Amino acid sequence: MKKNKIRKKIIEIRKGLDSKTVDSNSRKILKKLFRMEEFRRAKKVMFYSSFGNEVSTEKMIEKSLKLKKQVFLPKILKGKIVPVQIENLKELVLGKFGILEPKVTMECRLRPADFDVIIVPGVAFDKNCNRIGFGKGYFDRFLKTQKAKKIGLAHSFQIVKKIPAGKFDVPMDLVITEKNIFRKARIEAHE
Ligand code: ADP
Ligand code: MG
Numbered sequence: 001m002k003k004n005k006i007r008k009k010i011i012e013i014r015k016g017l018d019s020k021t022v023d024s025n026s027r028k029i030l031k032k033l034f035r036m037e038e039f040r041r042a043k044k045v046m047f048y049s050s051f052g053n054e055v056s057t058e059k060m061i062e063k064s065l066k067l068k069k070q071v072f073l074p075k076i077l078k079g080k081i082v083p084v085q086i087e088n089l090k091e092l093v094l095g096k097f098g099i100l101e102p103k104v105t106m107e108c109r110l111r112p113a114d115f116d117v118i119i120v121p122g123v124a125f126d127k128n129c130n131r132i133g134f135g136k137g138y139f140d141r142f143l144k145t146q147k148a149k150k151i152g153l154a155h156s157f158q159i160v161k162k163i164p165a166g167k168f169d170v171p172m173d174l175v176i177t178e179k180n181i182f183r184k185a186r187i188e189a190h191e
Contacts, residue, residue, distance in 0.1 A: 003164060007132055010124045010158055017053045017155070024156050026056035028178040033060065033119075036181075038149050038174075042116035046072040046083050046148070049100045055119055055153040061089060067113065072115070074142070075101045081142040083110055115148035120172060122152050129172040129184035130163035143170040151176060 001009075015117035033039050045064055050057045063069050065087065072083040076096045086092070095101035120139055124132040131152055133139050143150060152172040156179045165171065175182040 001160070001164075003132055003166075004135070005137060006160055006163065007123050010132075010160070014053045014123075014155070014159055016088065019053075021155075022053050022056060025178040026050075026059070029055055029153055029176050030060050030063070032176050032181060033151070033153075034063065034176075039117055039151070042069065042127070042149075044070045044072070044110075044115050044117075045050070046074070046118045047074050047114050048119060048121040049099075049107075050121065051099050053155075054157060057119065057153070058089065061086075065089075072110075073102050074099075075104065076138070082140050083115075112145040113147045115146060118146060118148045118150050120152045122154055122158065122172075122175075124158050124160050124163060124181070125152050125154050125175045126160055126163040127170065127175075127182045129175050129182055130165040130169060131172055132163055137168060140168045140170050144168075145146055149173050153177075156180065 015088060047057045047061050061071055070085060072085050073092070074081040075084045084104065086102050091103060092100040093103055120131065120143070121130045122133055129152065150170070150172045152175040154177050156177040159175070159177060159182070171184055173184050
């Protein structure tokens with residue numbers, strides 16, 4: 001299936017979710033995430049600000065702040081994702097697309113290697129951790145410079161058979177759903 005068709009179909013299904021399912025899936029995904037060694041070790045973590053029926057990151061952010069991790073959220077500045085550190089969920093303001101984002105006061109121009117983990121939203125993923133977003137390529141452009149572990153979060157119906165990834169699409173290292181953890185297959189180099 002073409003990317004556009006998958007995007008439309010999954011967005012439509014996600015719209016129909018009830019908030020109980022979103023909450024319960026998000027809680028299960030939180031547990032899986034906080035049990036992972038890669039995440040537990042992480043000191044600098046970038047989350048996304050969830051909206052609509054996306055897997056909710058609110059509790060994950062609260063918990064990370066309590067655990068004294070450095071938490072960053074994306075802010076759209078001049079059409080680009082810029083990570084901004086936050087210390088409290090209450091300091092967020094409505095940004096572009098009606099998504100909560102930090103004020104610019106703590107804007108950080110982090111070096112690409114500075115994050116340990118980046119938690120990435122998505123419309124659809126496949127089992128090999130390819131990703132489809134909202135169709136604007138914001139995360140592709142941001143992630144291409146980032147060395148961090150990239151973890152996508154999704155409800156299990158957002159996992160599709162195969163995503164026809166293009167040259168700009170940045171795959172995730174891991175995708176977590178309420179049912180599974182998918183890891184990107186590593187192709188071993190043979191001389
Ligand atoms: P999404 O990842 O949000 O699903 P797409 O992958 O379809 O969206 O990308 C949307 C647009 O952004 C495409 O036209 C794509 O070519 C462009 N794009 C994505 N990443 C880059 C990049 N690194 N450099 C230039 N253009 C890019
Ligand atoms: Mg893409």
